[in-house]
Amino acid sequence: xxxxxxxxxxxxxxxxxxxxxxxxxxxxxxxxxxxxxxxxxxxxxxxxxxxxxxxxxxxxxxxxxxxxxxxxxxxxxxxxxxxxxxxxxxxxxxxxxxxxxxxxxxxxxxxxxxxxxxxxxxxxxxxxxxxxxxxxxxxxxxxxxxxxxxxxxxxxxxxxxxxxxxxxxxxxxxxxxxxxxxxxxxxxxxxxxxxxxxxxxxxxxxxxxxxxxxxxxxxxxxxxxxxxxxxxxxxxxxxxxxxxxxxxxxxxxxxxxxxxxxxxxxxxxxxxxxxxxxxxxxxxxxxxxxxxxxxxxxxxxxxxxxxxxxxxxxxxxxxxxxxxxxxxxxxxxxxxxxxxxxxxxxxxxxxxxxxxxxxxxxxxxxxxxxxxxxxxxxxxxxxxxxxxxxxxxxxxxxxxxxxxxxxxxxxxxxxxxxxxxxxxxxxxxxxxxxxxxxxxxxxxxxxxxxxxxxxxxxx
Ligand SMILES: [Zn+2]
Numbered sequence: 001x002x003x004x005x006x007x008x009x010x011x012x013x014x015x016x017x018x019x020x021x022x023x024x025x026x027x028x029x030x031x032x033x034x035x036x037x038x039x040x041x042x043x044x045x046x047x048x049x050x051x052x053x054x055x056x057x058x059x060x061x062x063x064x065x066x067x068x069x070x071x072x073x074x075x076x077x078x079x080x081x082x083x084x085x086x087x088x089x090x091x092x093x094x095x096x097x098x099x100x101x102x103x104x105x106x107x108x109x110x111x112x113x114x115x116x117x118x119x120x121x122x123x124x125x126x127x128x129x130x131x132x133x134x135x136x137x138x139x140x141x142x143x144x145x146x147x148x149x150x151x152x153x154x155x156x157x158x159x160x161x162x163x164x165x166x167x168x169x170x171x172x173x174x175x176x177x178x179x180x181x182x183x184x185x186x187x188x189x190x191x192x193x194x195x196x197x198x199x200x201x202x203x204x205x206x207x208x209x210x211x212x213x214x215x216x217x218x219x220x221x222x223x224x225x226x227x228x229x230x231x232x233x234x235x236x237x238x239x240x241x242x243x244x245x246x247x248x249x250x251x252x253x254x255x256x257x258x259x260x261x262x263x264x265x266x267x268x269x270x271x272x273x274x275x276x277x278x279x280x281x282x283x284x285x286x287x288x289x290x291x292x293x294x295x296x297x298x299x300x301x302x303x304x305x306x307x308x309x310x311x312x313x314x315x316x317x318x319x320x321x322x323x324x325x326x327x328x329x330x331x332x333x334x335x336x337x338x339x340x341x342x343x344x345x346x347x348x349x350x351x352x353x354x355x356x357x358x359x360x361x362x363x364x365x366x367x368x369x370x371x372x373x374x375x376x377x378x379x380x381x382x383x384x385x386x387x388x389x390x391x392x393x394x395x396x397x398x399x400x401x402x403x404x405x406x407x408x409x410x411x412x413x414x415x416x417x418x419x420x421x422x423x424x425x426x427x428x429x430x431x432x433x434x435x436x437x438x439x440x441x442x443x444x445x446x447x448x449x450x451x452x453x454x455x456x457x458x459x
Contacts, residue, residue: 001446002217002423003171005115006162006209007058009123010202011051012182012407013222014190015042015416018199026196027203030420033210034218038422042431044357047371047387048072049224049407049414050264051182052093052101054434055125058221059110059175061438061453065374065381069104072408073248073261074380075271080259081279090259092248093124102127111438114447117172121161122154122179129175133161149187149401151180155201162205166212178202182226185405190226213422217444221437222417224264227390229406233301234396235268235386236260242295243272249398261382264408265393269382282383284309293317296384301392303409304341306372307384314372316341325369332356332369342368361430366415370433374454387411425458432458 010018021027022035034040045054046063048071053064064070073092080089093101105127112118112128120126121133122142132138134157145154158176165174180198188194202220209218236247243257259271272282272292284307287293296305297319306316314325321338334348343363351359356369375381388394390413393406407414419437423444435455442449443457 001215002444003215004169005111005173005217005219005441005445006166007111007173007175007219007221007441008202008205009055009058009175009177010181010199010220010222010418011177011179012185012190012224012226012405013199013418014225014413015222015418016413017190017196018222018418021196021199026200029203029206029210030220033206033213034220034420034422037424038420039425039427041419041421041425041427043221043417043419043434043437044366044415044431045222045224045417045434047367047375047410047415048263048267049409050267051223052125053263054223055123056105057433057435057455058223058437059112059125060105060108061435061450061455062108063371063374063377063435063454065377066454067105067108068378068380069101070375070378070381071261071263071267071269073263074269075259075261075382076380077271077281078279078379081277084278090251090261092261094248098124101125109450111173111175111441114442114445115171115173117169119165119169119172119174121158121165121174121176123175123177126175133165133174133176145179145183149183151183151198155180155198159201159205159208163208166209166216178205181222182405182407185226186403187401188404189228190405191228216422217441218422219419219437219441221419221434223434224407225414225416226405226407227266227409227411227413229265229391229393229404231301231392232265232396232399232403233299233388233392233394235262235270235299235301235394237396238295238299239270242292262395262408264406264414265395265399265403266388266406266408266414267410268386268394269380270384270386272383281308283307284315287384292384296386301388301394303387303389303411305384305386306376308376314376316368316372325372327373332373334369357431357433358429364412365410366412366431367433368410371410427458 184195239245245258247260318341323336331350439457
């Protein structure tokens with residue numbers, strides 16, 4: 001049984017890049033002390049595949065939809081209808097509202113709650129953590145790293161703090177975020193030499209931890225992958241030409257009729273005022289009648305859109321076909337007309353979530369049935385959810401500097417992540433969900449697994 005857990009969150013690490021670097025011998029300590037004696041798993045993250053919401057499966061064993069945190073930005077239609085100036089009417093975790101993330105996790109338990117000594121390092125998500133390491137430097141140097149595009153100082157602090165923590169703390173949980181892979185991927189590309197150097201920096205961290213591995217569960221895992229991006233669609237601007245649309249940072253326009261809330265820039269929630277006002281969901285049929293679906297489908301940057309119809313099904317639409325997902329009594333049903341937008345190419349008649357994952361691995365959209373179902377569970381989920389095609393994102397203005405890497409979408413390169421654990425986990429599956437890691441950690445540490453999780457222990 002493990003007394004101590006060190007979780008290094010490699011923000012934005014791609015499954016294939018991590019594997020390639022291992023193969024080329026660029027991560028020798030990771031290979032020798034984690035992968036070889038332990039396990040390397042192909043993980044499937046949640047939708048949206050973006051920082052913050054995609055930490056929740058690891059930390060809470062729940063999908064972002066279950067926790068009603070369906071994106072990096074969202075709008076709560078019920079609260080917005082009552083008082084659009086309410087603090088909880090809409091949110092962006094990208095700016096000063098980032099500190100509200102922990103409050104938005106409400107009473108859900110996180111891994112921090114299970115250990116008497118728990119700490120975060122450079123994580124905006126840390127509800128229940130007893131200590132926030134390098135707190136002052138977090139405030140001071142993080143914005144500077146962002147502004148000057150230099151993450152060396154932050155990585156030096158991460159190195160120093162981890163070195164100290166492994167020596168001093170004998171029992172507990174540390175959740176440390178290595179942000180430079182994501183940051184350099186956005187700035188240059190997921191394959192730029194500075195991005196790759198950040199993977200190699202992780203190997204240096206593991207060198208510090210290796211002498212202290214006794215009774216310690218060490219996990220290296222990513223929350224999402226990233227795709228290179230060349231073109232940006234101004235989705236908010238497009239909606240705005242049709243209906244007055246609010247979006248960050250322009251959220252105070254008078255009498256808005258629509259809202260656009262983008263995540264990772266590869267995914268966006270769209271909300272529409274309808275004949276009953278703002279409080280209720282606008283259904284697919286109404287949006288179709290108004291021409292919104294057609295307008296969106298014409299955009300080269302959009303891969304698919306999804307929304308709820310009058311029958312309670314999730315409609316998934318592409319230019320040449322439409323699919324319908326129904327979730328009933330723990331089973332998933334799916335049919336389509338035209339070309340199958342999700343790539344199953346067959347009707348699905350009542351399969352469980354495990355089978356849903358397995359079947360989806362042969363399509364371009366990992367875990368599509370379960371992931372679309374979970375996000376529409378959130379009250380704050382958009383009337384429409386938009387997923388961008390690879391090579392595109394959904395935010396043209398206000399993203400300074402310009403982004404050359406994107407995540408958030410429900411596509412393989414953004415959904416597959418590496419998960420390396422320094423102990424054997426006998427999993428005979430092609431891929432597992434990141435949400436299964438939370439109960440697995442608890443079991444490894446001899447802790448009781450709470451009821452009602454979205455994830456299942458892997459052993
Ligand atoms: Zn990012």
